[in-house]
Amino acid sequence: MLTYLEARDKIRSMVKQLPIEHVPLAQSLNRVLAHPIFADRDYPPFNRAAMDGIAIRMDDWNNGIREFHISDTIFAGMETPAAIAAGECYKIMTGAACPREADTIIRKEDLTYTPYGTARILRESISHGQHLAQRGEDLKETDLAVTAPRVCDISLIGTLAALGIHLVPVFKMPRVGIVTTGNEVVDIDQQPKHFQIRNSNQYLLRALCEQWQLPVRSCQHVSDEPKALSAAFKQAMEQQLILINGGVSAGDADHVPQILRELGVEILFHKVSIKPGKPLLVGFLPEGKIIFALPGNPLSCFMTFKLFVEEYLHGCMGFTDERFQKIKLQPSRSKKSSLDEFFPVFRQPDTYGYTWKPHHGSGDITATVGCDGIGWHIHNKQVIAENETIPVLSLHPFFNII
CATH class of the missing domain: 3.40.980.10 (MoaB/Mog-like domain)
Incomplete structure (x- = not known):
């Protein structure tokens, strides 16, 4: 045997x-991605404002300028306007594309706007590139974006959508x-x-x-x-x-x-x-x-x-990770057989440990109700001591691989 x-x-x-088959992204939840996905362009694809405020040139700040003439207003989804001159700024909204020469964002909470079309910076110090997401800082074009195999969970589906993957390669x-x-x-x-x-x-x-x-x-x-x-x-x-x-x-x-x-x-x-x-x-x-x-x-x-x-x-599906996790079993457990025994385990509230409870054999229809995993009592170990670490298999099929 x-x-x-x-x-x-x-x-x-x-x-x-x-x-492998391809399914619409909207139907891919909990399917398993079969191929890695690579970036089709830089992400972000442009220098992107992370705050509402103004975009300035850091050189102007270093030259002592603290009040800037507002040259233009940039909203998300707009083409970037013409270059600004010394002492000018753009009023800019979160998510908008920031022209390259404007390399620093001052958030609106650190500004006061004057009746004369200017914005005065109230802070005593700023840092170059603050509140500005640089083009390609998340991914460069052709970078590996998502490894496979991988479960298409909710967060991954959002990423795949951002990458333009409307048909998802999944295992059939x-x-x-x-x-x-x-x-x-x-x-x-x-x-x-x-x-x-x-x-x-x-x-x-x-x-x-x-x-x-x-x-x-x-x-x-x-x-x-x-x-x-x-x-x-x-x-x-x-x-x-x-x-x-x-x-x-x-x-x-x-x-x-x-x-x-x-x-x-x-x-x-x-x-x-x-x-x-x-x-x-x-x-x-x-x-x-x-x-x-x-x-x-x-x-x-x-x-x-x-x-x-x-x-x-x-x-x-190509998964190679060990499926069992190591957890602490809080109460002790003993066995009389020389077999590997598997038993339901239950997560303990407010602790990192698990517990187990006796059942009436393999015909007990309620033995697994409410359990969180399967504990493994290894064949050559007669007693699991209190708070000893044991292997446990999660009831979620993809616990260790999402």
Whole structure:
């Protein structure tokens, strides 16, 4: 049986770069930028006033001039006017293009305007270039503006707009087929009998896919009957990423591994020495489609998606940063198993630490409610001491890479 790290390395060996598509900027939120973006011109593209006031020549100040004749008024969006002579200034508004020979801005709070069309500076000292954004000080033409891969978050979208990127090169996410299994499972709009449960995992998986903007093209539930399972798997395998839930343990009704083999799936691995999620199976088809058969208990389903499916997606988009962050777990935690254990962690109010709380196993439907991440209790460490630093995986898929 593989360890967690061995299984993770197996997943990493399967990644292949996703194709690239271009989407309108207005539709790019939370998509992943696939190419770096370079500046199409200098930014700012002109010397820009950062304050309302007047623009003067520093040489005039150095020559003792303190009252300046207002030659012209410049508003944002105007062409710069003709050159000014000694002792003249421009009245200028924030964001306006400042003529090159006027190299210093005096803000209006430091001025008094006279009835004679002049502006008198009230300050005793000024500095050359103050309140003036110089052309190209943010970016020079052809400079690297945005690295990739990178998530198109709100701030990045504003930058891309400023750079004139109206069609954004993003990774095209793989189409998904979902199959949930189990005779005991009924849809959520039905009243289950005392020996039945509602199909929460189907909605969990759909939500996880939506968070990644993965297009779910096929989603169905089937009973633990080999012919029905085979037909459902064939339909799901028309997609590029196949998620199967349940039927991967060692029970008499756990037909999934055998049926996948019969359908030509090569098993990359089956079972990992982790808790929860030990029965996980990962396989692939000759054309490169990948199959994740996730355990049926809700917490196991959630954990294995976060740990393994997201690991695969990260790799396919070229992300190489370590996904786990180091945080302090404030209460101690002990375990009896020799497995890597993963457990929900919760941010402590008014502190930088996290806490955890006991749950009732991988079938506990409320175990992850309100949690902020997944803590990793490493296999060869029986006790995590109070306030010890441990690895934690954020629930946000792009926590460390935006």
